[in-house]
Amino acid sequence: AQTVTQSQPEMSVQEAETVTLSCTYDTSENNYYLFWYKQPPSRQMILVIRQEAYKQQNATENRFSVNFQKAAKSFSLKISDSQLGDTAMYFCAFLHNNAGNMLTFGGGTRLMVKP
Amino acid sequence: DVKVTQSSRYLVKRTGEKVFLECVQDMDHENMFWYRQDPGLGLRLIYFSYDVKMKEKGDIPEGYSVSREKKERFSLILESASTNQTSMYLCASSLGGHGQGSPYEQYFGPGTRLTVT
Structure with a gap:
């Protein structure tokens, strides 16, 4: 069974600084997808960034980027120029490519951006 | 924009009651999902459906069952609510059919915080 581990339950960062959230996963699949989701205090979960395992290039979306290390099964999220609106729970998720698009989530990291 | 709505933001029920949580999506998505979210455990999948009347x-x-009579609606049923089912329940939907392996994004509803007393 696939597992996803986020080892940092809580983190904080000063506004405008950079923070990295860690995620590791375990799978025997070769083709799969990884996601970072954000859940602000209002609770609506939204997608931050997506990475296809067959792509070597790391995904980026504006201030958000990932460091995808396939051999190490690591998928960290870097947030640059942190903003107060980045305060949220962040979930790493693994998509089962051959199982009806099921997602397995990590336990989450609560990020607090301080002014 | 995709919209996923859930019938209640907050719900309080008594032990033994039958509870219905409703979810509706407006983007003609094939897949729909029910998760529960608990601190430190992330989101855990309860049931999903990849087509009308289909469930996995x-x-x-x-302790849960589901119903999908129409494509846009996916219901989660707690036949006899218990205190250990107190949790946040999230519904989600995505494109793609069963076994296609399409990496479509899941769109989430706002969640229902259920308290069973």
């Missing part, structure tokens, strides 16, 4: 068990189906 997730990781924690015990």
Whole structure:
């Protein structure tokens, strides 16, 4: 069974600084997808960034980027120029490519951006 | 924009009651999902459906059932609510059919915080 581990339950960062959230996963699949989701205090979960395992290039979306290390099964999220609106729970998720698009989530990291 | 709505933001029920949580999506998505979210455990999949009247068990189906009579609506049913079912329940939907392996994004509803007393 696939597992996803986020080892940092809580983190904080000063506004405008950079923070990295860690995620590791375990799978025997070769083709799969990884996601970072954000859940602000209002609770609506939204997608931050997506990475296809067959792509070597790391995904980026504006201030958000990932460091995808396939051999190490690591998928960290870097947030640059942190903003107060980045305060949220962040979930790493693994998509089962051959199982009806099921997602397995990590336990989450609560990020607090301080002014 | 995709919109996923859930019938209630907050719900308080008594032990033994039958509870219905409703979810509706407006983007003609094939896949729909029910998760529960608990601190430190992330989101855990209860059930999912890849078509009308089709359902598959997730990781924690015990104590729950689901119904999908129409494509846009996916209901989660607690036949006899218990205190250990107090949790946040999230519904999600995505494109793609069963076994296609399409990496479509899941769109989430706002969640229902259920308290069973």
